[in-house]
Structure formats: C-alpha cells, structure tokens
Amino acid sequence: MNVLKAGHTLSEAGGPAFALAVLRLSQDPDQSVREAVRYVYERGGRGAINIETSDARLDRSLVDAVVAVLRGGGEEGLAVVLPLLAGLDAASPWTREAAVAAALRQLVETRSGKPLYADVLLAAASYPELLADALVQERIASSLRERDAAVRRAALGIVLRRYLEDERLRPLGEKHLAVLDRGMRGLLLSELSAEPKPTYKGRAASAIGLDVAFLRSEDIKKPKDLLAQEAVLGAVAESLRDRDANIRAAALDLVAKRKDVQRNAKIAAALDALREDPTPRLRRLARALAEGKDTAAAFAEADNAELLDFDFFVQKVQPILAKRGADGMACVMCHESHVVLRLQPPDYNDQFSEKRSRENYRYALGVVDVAQPEKSLILIKPTRPSDSAGDVQDYLATHNGGERWPGNEKSPEYQTLLAWIRGARLNPQ
16 A cells, blocks of 8 residues: 555656556455555545546557446446546547447446445546436436435536536526525535635646646646526525525525625525524624625624524534544543533433533534634534644644544534534524
8 A cells, every 4th residue: 555655656657557557456356455546546535646648649558447447347446437537627538438438328327326326427427428318317317316415416516517517408407406405405505615626637646746736837727616607696596595594504604705696686685685584693694794794794793602502502513522433432521621622521321411511512602613614613623634644733634533523524413513603593483
C-alpha cells in the first residue's frame, strides 16, 4: 500500500502507462492488492490517476483495460474506474468510445440495487449517447425515488449538471425538478449549498502535477452556477414555502448568501411571506434580508436560547451526543471535562435529569453559529479525523474523537444537528 501511495508523487503518474498499471493491479488475484488499490485510488482519496491525455489519441491498452473492468472486473476496479469516467470533460475522446459506452449501459441495466450504482449512473451520464438512451433516462428517473441516498443524490446531480445544460434534455430536467418531493427538495438544497470545489482536467494527476496546476491555475474546471437556472430558482422558491420548517430554513440560508438570487421575483415573493414565519430564527433572518442586512448583522445581537429549541435538543440532539461510536465512546464521556463544550453524562440509569440537560444545552449553544449553521463547531469537529490525515496545526482540521458519524455531512446525525441550529422545533406552532 505504501508503494501505491508513493507512486502518486511521481511526475509520471499523470500518464496512461501509470493508470494502466493501477487498473491491472485492481484485477490482481491477491485480494489484499485489489483492496489496497481501491483504498488508495477510489475517488482520488489518497492518490490520483489520470486516463485523459493531452491529445485526441487514447492508449488502446488502457481503453481495453477500462472495458475489462466495466465488464466484470469486480468492485475494487469499478470503484476506481467509475469516478474517472464520471469526471470526463464533454469533449474527451473517451466519450466517443463505443465499447466503454456499451459496457456502462449494461451496468445501468443490471447493477440497480447493488453497491456503486450511484457511480454507475454518474459515469454513464458523461456519455451523450447514453443520456439520450430511453433505458438510461428511465433508470435516472426511478433513481430519484430510490431509498439509497447516494443513488438519489447521483440522479439529482445528473438532472442539475447534465440535463439542464443540454438543450435537448433541459425540458426533461425541468420536469423532474417541478415534481420533487420534500425529501428530494432537502437533497437539492444540500447540493446547492455545498461549497463548489474546482477540479483539474487533463494531465495533472500526479501530486507534483496537481501542485503545479494549482499554482499556475492550469486546467481548472470551475463548477457552473446552478442558481443561474430558472428551473432551479423555481424549486428554491417552492422550498421557501414548504410546510416543513427545516426545508424553509435550508432554502433561506441558501438564498441569504446571494443578493442576486434575492432579487428574483419568485424568490422575493417567498421571502416576503417568511417575514411572518412562526419559527423565530427564520422570521428574524427574513426580516433582516428585507431590510438589506446580511446574515451576520441579522444575528449580531441574537440570544441563541430564544432561537434554538430546548425540547428539540433534549429529544433529538442530546441522544446523538450520548450515543457510543465505533470506539465505544460517546461525546458526553470525552467532553465531561472539556472547556469549550463541557457535557454532562447521563446518570446510572442512562437518563438525563432536567439539570444535566439544561447544562448540556447551555454549552451546546456556545458552539453553534446561527448565522452560518454549517460553520458551527459542533458540526465541524465530529466530521474531522483524529490523525495526520488532517492538518494538526489547524484547530478545525482534527478532532480528538475522530470522525463520529459514518458519512459525516451526509449522516442523519449531522442533518439532525443542522436542523436544530437552523431553528427546528419539536412542537412547531
């Protein structure tokens, strides 16, 4: 594994020969080798490979290797190859490889309900001929209703970043956005609120190559502004009127970041209605925006105890803080003597007294940011590693307790705490 990691630092790592070697190792008879390849190269988490070249000619051996992995290479190989195909540029010669497209279509048809299906959909969406394929379109539509959150997120991403960008498919994308249910609206707002991350195309795959590309701003692909789409703005406006206060709050937090979005007629009308919202935090923010203030000014003199519900904390948040993780520990154990977030553990009957709950609530209020909920310390720290995977000199980069919730920001625990900080109430008016 260390050899695989070290290989990422080589300048030659940006070439097809290196990618071919990695893909062949992903098919090695030794399972530990296959697992090591996946560990290092899945989604570029610990190392990156590049199947693109600087010209239109592809290495035929590499093409054959990719097709072989797609046709039956096992999960280790698929976990590496599918994200590479999902990230292809529209003009990439890979998108004209019929054998690759055929293999991906077969996976779309046969792999539904199995691991990596979200990656299958995203990879297939890189191929214009597959986006226009009736079977693929049907699977994308049905995936918007899937129980698997990763599959739903992938399908929604295709609607936003593929359908709406294609004149032929835009009506289909607009149709899907117009009928999103409440759960999918929440997912849409999560996607729109995520910090855009630039990616690098072309030759920058090695660690050295990425460093050079970053410093020179070479080959940067900046994500398109999804809020420039009228259909997306319409969905956000509907979310501002949703019966679920958490959906309204997520939409309002998103809109609060963009003055240009606030000027949209549909958005402005929905914001005006929120000035009388029954949820204190939403009402305060909507009124501040109407007065031309930003979120910081809106909550500058706010009392968090008036905005964040104690009952919701006791019933929804405190159980998360008391739940033991994979290491057998719970937040209330390690934080019993903490300075910033001092938590009281339950009594010997595993029950929290009113007094202990009030103390925990009081300290929790000190590590939230009601103006920018995602920047709350109580949300950031539990999603950070405990070891050198983070920058130990950056207080926010590491957490002594490590990552507490599988899936981090996408976990139910994170979303519950986020809902509380956004003003969710146990008994809404």
